[in-house]
Amino acid sequence: MKKLNILASLLMLSSTLFAQVDRSKMPEPGPAPDVEIADYKTFELKNGLKVFIIQNDKVPRVSFNLIVENDPILEGDKAGYVSIAGELIGEGTTNRDKDSLYSEIEFIGGRLNTSSNSVFVSGLSDHSDKLMELMADVIKNPSFPEDAFNKLKKQSISGLKANKNDPGAISRRVRKALLYGKDHPYGEVETEESLENITLDDCKNYYNTYFKPNVSYLAIVGDIGKWKAKRLVKKHLKDWSKGEVPSHEYETPTPPEKPLVAIVNRESAVQSQLNIGNVIELEPGNEDVLPLKLMNKILGGGSTGRLFKNLREDKAYTYGAYSNFSQDELIGYFNASANVRNEVTDSAITEFMTEFDRIIENPVNSEELGNAKKYISGSFARSLERPQTVARFAINTARYNLSDDYYSTYLKRLNAATPDDIQRVAKTYINKDQPTILVVGKAADVASKLEKFGEIKYYDTDGNEVEAPTLYENPEGLTAKKVLNDYIKSIGGKENIKQIDNLKWVQTATMNGRTIEIANYYAAPNKSKTTVSMMGMNLMDETFDGENMSRKLQGQKQPVSEDDLQDAKINNNLVPEIAYIKNKEVELELLKPQDIDGKMAYQVKVIMPSGKERFYFFDSETGLKVKETGYQEGPDGESVAQSTEYLEYKEVKGVKFPVKVTIPLGPASAEAKTKVIEANIEMDKSMFEVN
Template identity: 45%
Template sequence: MKKYILFILTLVFISEISLAQLDRSQLPKPGKAREIQIGNYKSFTLKNGLKVFVVENHKLPRVSFNLVLDRGPISEGDKAGYLSMVGQMMRRGTTSRTKAQIDEEIDFIGASLGAGSSSVFGSSLTKHTETLLDLMTDILYNPTFPQEELDKIKTQTLSGLASQKDDPDAISGNVSTVLLFGKDHPYGELETEETVGNITIEDIRNYYQNYYKPNIAYLAIVGDINFKNAQKLVQKYFGKWEKGDVSKKQWDKPQAPSNTKVALVDRSASVQSVIDITYPVELKPGSEDAIKTSVLNQILGGGGSARLFMNLREDKGYTYGAYSSLSSDRLIGSFSAGASVRNEVTDSSIVEIIYELNKIRDEKASQEELDLAINSIAGSFARSLEQPQTIANFAINTARYNLSKDYYANYIKNVQAVTLEDVQTMAKKYIKPENAHIVVVGKGSEIADKLKAFGELKYYDIYGEEYTPKTGADLPADLTADKVIANYIKAIGGKSKLESVKNLQTVSEASLQGQTMTITTANSAPDKAYVSVVFGGVMEVQKVVFDGNSLGNWTQGQRAPEDAEKTKDAAVEYAMFAELLYKEHNVKRELTGVENIDGKEAYAIELTYPSGSKVLNHYSVESGLKIRQTSTVQGPQGEITQAVDITDYKEVDGILIPHTMKIPIGPGMKIDANIKSIDINKGVDESLFKID
């Protein structure tokens, strides 16, 4: 199965940028903060309770409308994910327009129109304002929620979730979310394939009917419009919107752990560990501490000049980047600090992160660090003002969070007023590594013992469910890697049946960016192999040929020099049924334990090929079938771990053959390669195996 990974790297396009030599030992000198002018707003309220804010800006002939619902957290329960679909469904058709008609009308006037579970946003040229408002209020008042559109959204969502199962950053986010807030809290609920499958049209419709009410809504209008005209338009288009009662539920505030907890998600094929040190914090938006903590975080981990980055990347070389965040929320915020690092420096990286957390709490920062942080925040704030929606959000936030009317007008001045004493005070109040969850997604066999030094270690699956791992020592004494492999051979047809196959040819197809990827494989006993990957029916992007002695590898028609180490592995790597050849070709087999693969137990067997390269195979405990193969390949920027999921076994001439390979092509992305044709013992063109 490893042969299905070979074409992945041909899908990655690299652009290199030459950078001037920088003296990274010196921090950039801070410049003078820019003066910011923010437009004042006028406001009024309709009889139905809709609160409206108008910010006039006549520099460009554009106007934007941003409608936001002010509601509390909502528990989605066993239907987690439906809130993310509400806005999409509102945009997918009304009583008077189909999705295609809405898209066409928006494109015709060069406008934009979007919706979410608690917002509707539209923007257009001033001359098209009424056309935009007609469309905007049509999706607001008259959504039909077509079943076929929900089916499409659910299919897309499930595809994304499938890709995230093998994305260590997504896994880290899942586990951190559960540990921070708990699965019974709205902030701690996870979207899964099961919860998405439970979502119905009624869930979408009920939410819309219960929460889309003007009396909990704010409307911000920004751009080329005067206040008087805005009043007329809002009354015309939003005045008929009927108000209603909206229920609110009180939620408990999640608490930080009383002492440090270590959570490990064991991914046995990982060459890197994703580290996240996190805990909940009580920090309200617009509070007295909010601006001060933003300066604190900027110094600690807010960018490429911050302490975590300079320590873990520039000084230690452990990672490409290390960052932190300190977020505010009306109910509960959170702190997070972390990085992706090599397995062998996982514990050292945690030590350095904790060191920096303690240091910023125990010692004052330097004036240079403070100046740099202040100017960075000021610059980001200034750039954000280029977007009309930013000004709209400022107006809405001022009302939602009961901020002073000049909060944003004085924002830069208040940032500049932060002192070194303020930073240390905030650090002592909010930086608490001794009350944190240390979440690590990585290879347990290499890092687990070292992680125990930081606190109580527990294992979690990719959805944040705690479990007790089974190692080789926990398995029956007579269970070996060879027995698991023998069970697999028996499950797919038996040794004698597999050995009766003299030639085998398959054609698989996958869809990528609207184009068809065709993967053709051919094998001829005892050890000849051929693999071809053709993109768009025209361009052969990859070809591999093994004639039993030599290995040829072509990328876009160019043959690479033969790699002697890869040639050592070729007879097994590209074999029809590799498991039959492990002993003959001196492939070492080690049963490392039982792992959780998509909620099912699977035996993990680590293979070491003659060249020394390693492959990890997972065999279902229940069926004996191979369900995943993980390899480490050399990518443009270093080693890449690729896990191919093996599914949809079907019988062909008495042999179970997997008909679908879920192949990763990038972070969080997978494609399905489905077998379209398969021929067993029907003859193969021997010319395919000629290299010269």
């Protein structure tokens, strides 16, 4: 009985205690402790190289990371040469060609990377001396081989071409040009012309001018002690000659005098890529950095952010809406972004501005702030488990003249941020009155609804201001069938097309320095075979015998749906447009003409029996097909345009075929040129057999 009385008393006491706690409020966080940052050693060579050593013997590996600190460089009409120079540094030395260099690296299980301001090498700590020797050779003796330069230059140009239709790549290019201006190093845009202007001497001059030890930091991380590390650095880098490095100053970019709505017109777009932002002055170490991290986490730092909850979960305008910012010694930025459907572009911008107003005008609540602090604190704590983090902290402290306790008091300063601090930095760094609103999308669908947000200007994909696109109208009496019939006549007419019994058509394209070969074979009336290979490896094989189809990806058989089969019976004609006109199950619709490269193009929408849609564009003067676009579902469920552009035609047996085209390769594209095109040749009919 006594035990029961004691238990009852405890229950009553606990009930009283619980009743005294207000569960509707977040508990007040306790004081944040100082963080213990792992110890590191540092020394400086006579040539000015600053070295930081972070010993960690948990794993028998070591890494050497050199960072070269220079002012940003305005590259002018040779934009892109600094990046190419950085890659060239790792293409061989005066003592070892590239093959020898990387053979030695791989033999000891190492890894080597270079860029315009860094050299990184890592491997097993037993090979520390060899790793340091190879790294020093790369740092001091790059050979700048001309063949590697030509290859890198070609790859850079191919990369530009591949991304010319990618809305994300377009947004990144144009956004920086708008925010910083093209006379600022952060606003420069690489173009085919600027890349063509680059010479090998430009790359050599960059290295000889800026790659100096007295502006460099070397972080050594891993299973190595201070004295061994110091001995290796002195042995291999003490003779690296220091030199005077030029400094550069630039005018600080300013926001537009009034809100700017910048549109990059993409006729095939069914979505608008939105970016809303402004430049900010926020150097590393500024007291506002941590409150701004918290503000950004609350506003748009992931799926818990206000932007995400509003635009995705509440309004269903997008699959994701986010914000971010940068801290930089020169100039940084604040940006918010989302991909939204054309029809809700203006509504999405309204919601962005609403959320900006909300976080600027009203203090955040304690729950949001508490959750943001927990998230950032957790990320910071987890990062300390990596010795590379300690190296980064050490170098940042030296580079940006941070206080010695900047990182050890990080959590304490983070925890001290108040709702007033969050509101203050929101007001300071979100310029809602003079924003730059960038829309990469279809102007005809969105422009008229965007005038309420500010002055509308149009830009090309390189960030140059251009005239507004011309809005064309179809001539009276024009029909979709007439457009297709005119196209058939323009390429040679039905009679000439009927004379072609078979066709062999081989195209090649280059992507990331690799050659892709696309071989197409056709036999009347609608048999076809297509193979796609890269560097001798078969990627895709598709065969249609007129009734049945087989499809293989890298040798693995893929399912073929009934819809695919029915569509193939129509699409596999030599000129599918003839079948589109004849087949009653195919729907044709004439849409508004579009401006393509400054010319009017008639637009025909084709709906296949399966319900799949494609859009075809025909030059209003020549009748030739200049473009076609279909749409695929992206990784987040968004609709991604896949466009083929027809750039050049050649006549074969009285029929014109497009021998130079731009083909889609995922989000990127590549230019495909015809290697072989032959009609009415000896052809093995067994190639069209479906197994």
